[in-house]
Amino acid sequence: MLSDCEAAELLSFLTPSTRPDVKGKATEYILGLSGNRDGCRFLCSKADLIAALLALTSDPSVAIVKDCYHILINLSADETLHQVLVSKVKILPVLLKNLQDPDYLFSDHISTILSNLSRHEKTCRTVFEVLQEEVGLAKLVEIFCNESYNKKAKLHYMGPLLSNLTQLPEARSYMMDQDRCVIQRLLPFTHYEGSLVRRGGVIGTLRNCCFEHAHHEWLLSDAVDILPFLLLPLAGPEELTEEENEGLPVDLQYLPEDKKREEDPDIRKMLLETLLLLTATKAGRQTLKQKNVYPILREFHRWEKDVYVAAACEKLIQVLIGDEPEQGMENLMEVEIPQDVEEKLKEADAKEQEELEREERMRREEEEKKKRDAEGTDQEK
Amino acid sequence: MASTEAQDDSDDGMDAFMDKFKSQRYKNALSENNWEEEFNKIPMFMKTAPEEIDPKKYPELACLQSIIHDEDRTPEEQAKSLKDEGNSYFKEKKYKHAVVAYTAALKKKCGDQEFNAVLLTNRAASHFHLGNMRSALNDAAAAKKLKPDHLKALIRGAQCCLELRNFPDAIQWCDEGLKSHPTDNKLRELRATADKQKRAAERDARKAKAKEKKLTGEKEALLSAIKDRGIKLYQPMSSAPEGSGSEGEDESPSAGIAQLSLDSLSSLEVTGAQVSLDEQGSLHWPVLFLYPEHQQSDFISAFCENNSFRDHLSVMFGEELPPWDTDKKYHPQNLQLYFEDEEKETLYQVDPDSSLLNILQHKRFFVKAGTPSFMVLVKGSSFWKQFLSGKKIRGL
Numbered sequence: 001m002l003s004d005c006e007a008a009e010l011l012s013f014l015t016p017s018t019r020p021d022v023k024g025k026a027t028e029y030i031l032g033l034s035g036n037r038d039g040c041r042f043l044c045s046k047a048d049l050i051a052a053l054l055a056l057t058s059d060p061s062v063a064i065v066k067d068c069y070h071i072l073i074n075l076s077a078d079e080t081l082h083q084v085l086v087s088k089v090k091i092l093p094v095l096l097k098n099l100q101d102p103d104y105l106f107s108d109h110i111s112t113i114l115s116n117l118s119r120h121e122k123t124c125r126t127v128f129e130v131l132q133e134e135v136g137l138a139k140l141v142e143i144f145c146n147e148s149y150n151k152k153a154k155l156h157y158m159g160p161l162l163s164n165l166t167q168l169p170e171a172r173s174y175m176m177d178q179d180r181c182v183i184q185r186l187l188p189f190t191h192y193e194g195s196l197v198r199r200g201g202v203i204g205t206l207r208n209c210c211f212e213h214a215h216h217e218w219l220l221s222d223a224v225d226i227l228p229f230l231l232l233p234l235a236g237p238e239e240l241t242e243e244e245n246e247g248l249p250v251d252l253q254y255l256p257e258d259k260k261r262e263e264d265p266d267i268r269k270m271l272l273e274t275l276l277l278l279t280a281t282k283a284g285r286q287t288l289k290q291k292n293v294y295p296i297l298r299e300f301h302r303w304e305k306d307v308y309v310a311a312a313c314e315k316l317i318q319v320l321i322g323d324e325p326e327q328g329m330e331n332l333m334e335v336e337i338p339q340d341v342e343e344k345l346k347e348a349d350a351k352e353q354e355e356l357e358r359e360e361r362m363r364r365e366e367e368e369k370k371k372r373d374a375e376g377t378d379q380e381k
Numbered sequence: 382m383a384s385t386e387a388q389d390d391s392d393d394g395m396d397a398f399m400d401k402f403k404s405q406r407y408k409n410a411l412s413e414n415n416w417e418e419e420f421n422k423i424p425m426f427m428k429t430a431p432e433e434i435d436p437k438k439y440p441e442l443a444c445l446q447s448i449i450h451d452e453d454r455t456p457e458e459q460a461k462s463l464k465d466e467g468n469s470y471f472k473e474k475k476y477k478h479a480v481v482a483y484t485a486a487l488k489k490k491c492g493d494q495e496f497n498a499v500l501l502t503n504r505a506a507s508h509f510h511l512g513n514m515r516s517a518l519n520d521a522a523a524a525k526k527l528k529p530d531h532l533k534a535l536i537r538g539a540q541c542c543l544e545l546r547n548f549p550d551a552i553q554w555c556d557e558g559l560k561s562h563p564t565d566n567k568l569r570e571l572r573a574t575a576d577k578q579k580r581a582a583e584r585d586a587r588k589a590k591a592k593e594k595k596l597t598g599e600k601e602a603l604l605s606a607i608k609d610r611g612i613k614l615y616q617p618m619s620s621a622p623e624g625s626g627s628e629g630e631d632e633s634p635s636a637g638i639a640q641l642s643l644d645s646l647s648s649l650e651v652t653g654a655q656v657s658l659d660e661q662g663s664l665h666w667p668v669l670f671l672y673p674e675h676q677q678s679d680f681i682s683a684f685c686e687n688n689s690f691r692d693h694l695s696v697m698f699g700e701e702l703p704p705w706d707t708d709k710k711y712h713p714q715n716l717q718l719y720f721e722d723e724e725k726e727t728l729y730q731v732d733p734d735s736s737l738l739n740i741l742q743h744k745r746f747f748v749k750a751g752t753p754s755f756m757v758l759v760k761g762s763s764f765w766k767q768f769l770s771g772k773k774i775r776g777l
Contacts, residue, residue, distance in 0.1 A: 138563060142560075179564040179566075179569075180559075180563050180564055180569070181555075181556075181559055181563075181569050181572060184572075184573070184576075222573060222577060223569075223573055225573075225577070228580075250577075250580050250581050250584045251580050251583075251584065253584045253587065253588065254584060254587040254588045254590075254591045255587070256587065256590070256591075
């Protein structure tokens with residue numbers, strides 16, 4: 001690694017007035033450093049270098065700015081750098097200010113950095129605090145949900161940012177502020193075809209929010225109406241009878257024959273988990289039963305090939321068609337589980353996981369075999 | 382009027398003044414007969430104002446009005462009074478008058494942005510209550526232009542869009558409003574309503590499309606079944622340039638079907654019965670039996686193509702003969718059936734034991750108005766002799 005002297009020299013190259021080619025070489029070098037773990041750890045102790053890079057993000061040369069942002073992205077991906085970035089160098093206010101600028105070229109990079117920084121709870125909390133001071137979560141959501149906000153950046157990575165932020169109860173509160181229109185803006189994006197990252201981020205956010213069962217009634221009410229948006233990606237083109245159609249939420253009725261289901265299995269699983277969370281309370285269970293979602297899940301289960309996702313679906317169906325739990329156990333999230341029962345359940349879970357893994361292995365082997373057979377016959381020709 | 386001596390405690394001479402009327406009559410008193418009417422004419426005591434103020438009849442009102450609208454007053458004052466006038470009319474639900482007042486106020490072109498935004502918003506509200514949604518929307522938009530955070534204008538704009546069933550625009554108005562008033566209840570509710578109705582409208586569109594698709598599918602299946610059987614539909618002269626469709630050799634199937642438009646199947650019958658395809662794939666036709674002798678007819682709404690004519694005749698004429706059969710001669714075994722080939726002016730006799738399908742497939746049978754029709758005569762009767770004489774007849 002560089003000596004202190006060399007580091008000081010490098011720092012001197014990172015001023016706005018330095019010749020562009022020298023500046024460029026300097027940033028290039030640091031970019032290389034930031035690409036590996038040792039380099040990152042080294043830079044961790046060099047807050048002044050990072051501060052200089054942050055200042056260089058206002059450099060007139062786009063190439064330089066791009067390098068600086070790439071460096072910051074790399075650094076933010078390493079958790080050990082978080083404190084330096086956020087507390088020493090104080091990158092957040094600058095980043096957040098630029099993010100709000102509708103003409104800013106590097107807003108996508110900023111989103112990625114913020115998404116990285118908010119992954120783990122400690123720094124996430126700091127990010128959220130500064131965010132609330134500088135922008136406000138509501139404004140952030142507005143920017144994210146306005147597809148034409150920034151012509152030069154897609155802002156898809158704000159999705160995972162929001163998802164990360166909602167690991168904090170404070171953020172969930174803001175997201176679900178009943179006096180404002182915040183979470184409602186996210187809903188149309190549950191089936192946004194343009195970006196997996198955005199879609200996943202939105203659904204992750206909704207899932208996190210659904211841990212707050214005190215808000216379930218409001219979430220399921222007309223004020224938000226979260227249910228159809230969770231089911232739409234799971235619904236397919238299969239024709240349902242007129243009777244089944246009429247009982248469904250409006251958005252799920254008479255779906256066209258080219259309707260496609262969510263392609264990513266992890267997202268499908270997240271949707272089912274979110275729905276399962278909504279069945280925690282008695283009111284939630286009732287609503288889901290009333291809204292006649294069962295046919296959607298029935299057809300989905302028939303279609304689903306991934307064993308883990310199918311298992312999640314089965315769990316949900318079980319709750320929907322099963323009997324109501326005994327008195328006192330109606331809120332599934334508040335039920336106290338005695339120690340021995342908990343152990344047994346853990347065992348059962350572990351066993352189930354094994355089973356699923358076995359099933360998945362078998363399914364894959366079958367597929368391989370089919371492939372080989374097909375190839376085999378081709379060759380025989 | 383006051384007498385110089387103070388006869389009493391008052392020093393304004395009021396008592397003396399009043400005393401005078403013990404002997405004198407007050408001039409200009411209200412007449413005893415219609416004092417209520419006259420009372421109502423005094424501006425201060427008017428219950429309602431007249432629509433138009435005729436200076437001759439209501440001199441005091443006209444006077445007041447000219448004070449209010451005196452051109453000598455500054456434009457600002459005039460505009461303010463016009464605004465107040467509009468507001469009063471609005472309260473009384475006289476929306477047309479309110480519009481006039483607000484418009485006049487706006488014409489004065491004074492006051493700041495806020496003032497004019499309020500005028501426009503109020504006029505928008507008046508139009509809204511009159512049902513003039515577009516005018517209301519225009520006014521709300523104009524108000525918004527003057528003052529982008531004017532809450533009432535934003536709400537009104539959203540409401541107009543809702544009434545016009547333009548849900549995406551309604552949502553946009555709400556979102557604009559929520560930028561400057563993020564916690565406003567009304568905006569939030571309007572947005573939720575607009576969103577809900579938008580999604581319902583989308584569902585309706587999907588439902589209509591699905592229904593149309595189903596109908597088209599059924600229609601195509603029907604026409605396809607008819608064409609496959611080689612049954613010819615009579616085409617009216619105006620449509621289908623190539624004439625009756627199913628004989629076209631080189632046409633693609635869909636073009637052939639397109640020619641056999643459903644119009645040529647539309648029945649002139651009041652019942653609106655039409656040929657249909659059942660689940661087993663058999664066609665059921667509405668069929669007319671005509672009895673030229675007695676100018677009567679029978680309508681069979683669904684004659685299955687596999688049934689024979691005898692099946693129906695034995696039921697229709699088996700037990701009881703129809704009342705118009707005065708000679709009681711229409712027994713099933715005496716009946717003869719014919720269909721007419723209009724073009725060739727020929728009558729073809731129908732074997733009652735043949736199925737409907739067989740006859741429809743006859744190369745000279747054309748289904749007219751979607752309803753095959755057959756003439757029924759009594760063999761050997763004098764009408765039969767008369768009817769058939771001079772006509773070209775073919776057996777089967």
